[in-house]
Amino acid sequence: MKPVFLTVVLILLAAVVIGGYQIGSLYLANAELTSDLKDLSSLTGTRIGLVENRSIDDIRYQVIEHAEDHGIKLEPEQVNIERIGEGKEGSIYLSTAYDQRINFFGLDLTFHFTAASPRNS
Numbered sequence: 001m002k003p004v005f006l007t008v009v010l011i012l013l014a015a016v017v018i019g020g021y022q023i024g025s026l027y028l029a030n031a032e033l034t035s036d037l038k039d040l041s042s043l044t045g046t047r048i049g050l051v052e053n054r055s056i057d058d059i060r061y062q063v064i065e066h067a068e069d070h071g072i073k074l075e076p077e078q079v080n081i082e083r084i085g086e087g088k089e090g091s092i093y094l095s096t097a098y099d100q101r102i103n104f105f106g107l108d109l110t111f112h113f114t115a116a117s118p119r120n121s
Contacts, residue, residue, distance in 0.1 A: 015105065022102045026111055029070040029100075034115040036066040037094045041117035053090075056081050063094060074098055093119050 040062055054062075060079045067074045074096060082093040095116035102109050 019104050022104065023111070025071075026100045026102065026113070029072055030113045030115055032070050033067055033072060033096075034117075036070075037063065037096075037115055037117040040066070041092045041094045053086065056083065059092065059094070063096065067096070067098075072098060072100070093117055 040059065059081055060076055063079045064074050064076065078096050078098055080095045084091045084093070093116070095114065097112070097114045100111050100113060102111070
């Protein structure tokens with residue numbers, strides 16, 4: 001009876017580890033995207049004169065590229081951009097909402113995430 005119990009415990013432990021890894025990686029990717037949105041919205045390069053003012057579409061595609069780097073697939077309409085002011089005095093607020101799916105032993109689970117930069121208005 002002990003070997004059967006030990007086998008069941010090990011199988012359950014493996015399932016918890018596999019599920020925890022899959023879910024944890026989704027949350028980690030969201031945290032990394034949130035950090036990237038903070039960096040993109042800071043406009044540091046524009047404020048010190050290193051880069052020109054970016055268009056809304058340029059910013060949108062930068063967000064999509066950063067999301068892809070973290071394994072997150074975004075469509076352009078999922079990226080929200082609010083520009084307040086222009087140039088050195090302006091600020092940008094970035095946000096996005098998306099769903100990520102995992103397959104957990106034949107079960108499709110969907111998780112909803114949002115990522116946003118701080119409001120600098």
